[in-house]
Amino acid sequence: MKIFSNSDVRSLFLGQVISQSGDSIFRIGLLWMVLELTSSKAITGAVAMASFLPSLLFSLPAGAIVDRFCKLRIMKTMDLLRFFLMLLIPICYFIGQMNIFLLVVITFLSATATTMFFPARDALIPEIVNDDELGYANTLIQTSWQSAVLLGPALGALLLYYVGQIHLFTANAVTFFVSFVAISCIAVPKKPFVQKNTSALQDMKEGMDYVLKTPLIRSIVLITVGNNLLLMGPAIVGIPIFVKEILHLNVEHYAWAEASLAGGIIIGVPIMAWISRNTKHMGKVLLWGLIFDGLTHCPLYFATTFKQTAITLFIHSIFIPMVTVSRTTLIQQSIPRELSGRIFSIIYMCVIGSTALSVSLTGLLAEYVAMNTIFLYSGILCASAGVWGFIFGIHRH
Incomplete structure (x- = not known):
């Protein structure tokens, strides 16, 4: 396919498939862990809702930030932030400090980072492809999630069998780091902070x-x-x-x-x-x-x-x-x-x-x-x- 001759699009597509597969793994591990910790369907639903709230609370300021800073730098920062957040879960689990409050906080912060990442990604695409390639590039990037829908649960099932539930979160952390490496290969001039009077x-x-x-x-x-x-x-x-x-x-x-x-x-x-x-x-x-x-x-x-x-x-x-x-x-x-x-x-x-x-x-x-x-x-x-x-x-x- 012609668009795959664009190494920037290849890097972005690879990073998205891997990190969104990790998201599928995270959802499996998160809800199951909440049920084990609380035995409460209501609390499980509340934790799931924590992943929706940041987009409602922070989308508008996130968009303003994306337009002032380098979009690629924002994406890399958000991937690194999610990498460290996901690692906190197995670390706290093994030192005996895991609790429902910590899971809610990590879920909320990770979803906040995602609220920053996706507008930056969609705004970046016109900077790395020609106008006549936009539709083709979006076909790949926007449907990376569907590829992850197939890959993520299958990978999650294998991980559950071989390494156990807690390392679903370790695997999710790794996917964000791989995404960070992949999008670091994208060559876009860094956009400095824009001084505005507004x-x-x-x-x-x-x-x-x-x-x-x-x-x-x-x-x-x-x-x-x-x-x-x-x-x-x-x-x-x-x-x-x-x-x-x-x-x-x-x-x-x-x-x-x-x-x-x-x-x-x-x-x-x-x-x-x-x-x-x-x-x-x-x-x-x-x-x-x-x-x-x-x-x-x-x-x-x-x-x-x-x-x-x-x-x-x-x-x-x-x-x-x-x-x-x-x-x-x-x-x-x-x-x-x-x-x-x-x-x-x-x-x-x-x-x-x-x-x-x-x-x-x-x-x-x-x-x-x-x-x-x-x-x-x-x-x-x-x-x-x-x-x-x-x-x-x-x-x-």
């Missing part, structure tokens, strides 16, 4: 004002919030509920359902790479992606067997890169470079915030409405958001 609050306001006053970016933000509210909750908590209560199957089938999702995304990656090379209208790709993203959820209403469910999820996930990649590329092509950190931090905040809300609402709604019915109507509403995007003219970009 305060950090004024910088954050400038970013928010740009989003609110720019029709295209404002529409993308609204669509992002709507898409995540409608589909992320059903995708995260709806699938296990569907497998258990609609299909009356067990956790192994749930795992295979998740594997079907990951498999479809792997197929969608080269398709999106081809689309990126052959179109300049990423707005149209985004809207068609939203329409198919929604419509392909609807057949779950009729699914009565696991085979039907797995095929539906596989087909559905093929279209996910059309949404995530086109959205990122469209933003990169449309915004001033000096605002990129702030705009991407707002997008990141919207994604995490609306996902957290969607997960909560889906769980509550599923107490009263069958999960297959939720899939049907959430899919129709998501597809309609794509239709509205055509009405508002996003397809012209």
Whole structure:
């Protein structure tokens, strides 16, 4: 593939696959350790929530920082910080000082570092590739998480068997160090601190004002919030509920359902790479992606067997890169470079915030409405958001 001739993109892709595989390992180890320490589902849920809070609290100031400092330096610093935070867990465990408070603090700080890392990464990409390669590069970087979805749990299972639970955190620390080494190979001129006459609050306001006053970016933000509210909750908590209560199957089938999702995304990656090379209208790709993203959820209403469910999820996930990649590329092509950190931090905040809300609402709604019915109507509403995007003219970009 042409973009792989760019050594900077190769380094970034490698670092992301490895570190995000480590994130998968961390989630396995964290929640299991909390259950062992507390035997409390409520506390386990609270610890999980600690990973959402930093994006809601710190995304705006994180974006202002990204736009003032060297993006590559920020990414390297955040990787090193997460490396040392993860090492604290096995160290404290072996000296007998591990407790639930420490786990909450480490989880919160690590998520805060992630809140800084991702806007810096997305703002860095236009600095290391040409404009005509943006879509292709984003296809690789944005879908590194899907590769990690397959690699991380498998690696976690092997580590559990051979080295035990506590060294899941050691392995996660190693992945952040490997990511640090990989992105250290990226050659971008260091950006010195920018002396400004404005305060950090004024910088954050400038970013928010740009989003609110720019029709295209404002529409993308609204669509992002709507898409995540409608589909992320059903995708995260709806699938296990569907497998258990609609299909009356067990956790192994749930795992295979998740594997079907990951498999479809792997197929969608080269398709999106081809689309990126052959179109300049990423707005149209985004809207068609939203329409198919929604419509392909609807057949779950009729699914009565696991085979039907797995095929539906596989087909559905093929279209996910059309949404995530086109959205990122469209933003990169449309915004001033000096605002990129702030705009991407707002997008990141919207994604995490609306996902957290969607997960909560889906769980509550599923107490009263069958999960297959939720899939049907959430899919129709998501597809309609794509239709509205055509009405508002996003397809012209």
